Amino acid sequence: MLVTLEGLDGSGKTTVWESLQEVHPEATFTREPTDSWYGDAVYRSIEDDDADPLAELFLYTADHADHLSRLVEPALARGDHVVSDRYSDSRFAYQGATLEAWAERTTERGLEDPLEYVVDVHEPISIEPDLTIYLDLDAETAAERAGTTNKFERADYLESVRENYERLIERDPDRFVRIDATRSPEAVLERTIDVLETRGVDR
Numbered sequence: 001m002l003v004t005l006e007g008l009d010g011s012g013k014t015t016v017w018e019s020l021q022e023v024h025p026e027a028t029f030t031r032e033p034t035d036s037w038y039g040d041a042v043y044r045s046i047e048d049d050d051a052d053p054l055a056e057l058f059l060y061t062a063d064h065a066d067h068l069s070r071l072v073e074p075a076l077a078r079g080d081h082v083v084s085d086r087y088s089d090s091r092f093a094y095q096g097a098t099l100e101a102w103a104e105r106t107t108e109r110g111l112e113d114p115l116e117y118v119v120d121v122h123e124p125i126s127i128e129p130d131l132t133i134y135l136d137l138d139a140e141t142a143a144e145r146a147g148t149t150n151k152f153e154r155a156d157y158l159e160s161v162r163e164n165y166e167r168l169i170e171r172d173p174d175r176f177v178r179i180d181a182t183r184s185p186e187a188v189l190e191r192t193i194d195v196l197e198t199r200g201v202d203r
């Protein structure tokens with residue numbers, strides 16, 4: 001089973017992901033961006049305020065393709081549960097938002113719905129998660145917690161990312177489980193463990 005953790009920067013994904021490793025030592029834990037050289041290229045792009053949004057989408061997608069073949073597919077083939085801190089929905093929500101502004105500047109190129117475009121790029125090549133835990137947090141609190149250290153962590157940008165996550169939840173309500181990320185880290189972890197148990201990932 002493939003489980004993904006999603007939410008804004010600062011929503012507490014990594015905190016939950018780290019604690020879950022003690023609860024589920026048998027599972028395979030992974031994340032995007034990955035620690036491969038593709039992931040390194042992604043982090044270079046994150047630090048570059050002038051990075052081309054389209055180039056950035058395909059850097060993230062290259063990292064995802066490598067992640068799938070190198071780690072996710074083999075782990076699922078072994079019968080492991082895989083828990084990923086961020087996955088394709090991050091691209092749909094974040095690059096969907098970044099490409100909105102790009103599409104407004106370049107109307108002659110005809111990118112009408114960036115989120116749908118990014119979904120379409122993934123559909124024939126990726127593996128859809130069985131379950132996605134969405135840590136729901138308002139953009140202001142997310143930006144405060146994240147410390148606004150890079151271009152993705154500004155509250156106004158995170159607000160549009162949050163709207164995109166809402167669109168994704170609306171189109172796929174059975175896959176997503178929303179958890180209130182304003183609660184304490186212990187409460188968020190307990191709720192996540194309960195949801196995993198309900199979906200067949202037992203302790």
Ligand SMILES: Nc1ncnc2c1ncn2[C@@H]1O[C@H](COP(=O)(O)OP(=O)(O)O)[C@@H](O)[C@H]1O
Nearest residue numbers: 008009010011012013014015145181183184185
């Ligand atoms: N439930 C929570 N309530 C308050 N602060 C939290 C909570 N979960 C995480 N934090 C804090 O918020 C910051 C970002 O958490 P982190 O797990 O790195 O988020 P993310 O991986 O989603 O960016 C860290 O300083 C962390 O200690």
Ligand SMILES: Cc1cn([C@H]2C[C@H](O)[C@@H](COP(=O)(O)OP(=O)(O)O)O2)c(=O)[nH]c1=O
Nearest residue numbers: 009010014032033060086090091094095152
């Ligand atoms: C995986 C992924 C991350 N991102 C962004 C979200 C983060 O701002 C940044 C780095 O991700 P990450 O290291 O997970 O940051 P955090 O732990 O603060 O959530 O990359 C995308 O824009 N698209 C993607 O596909």
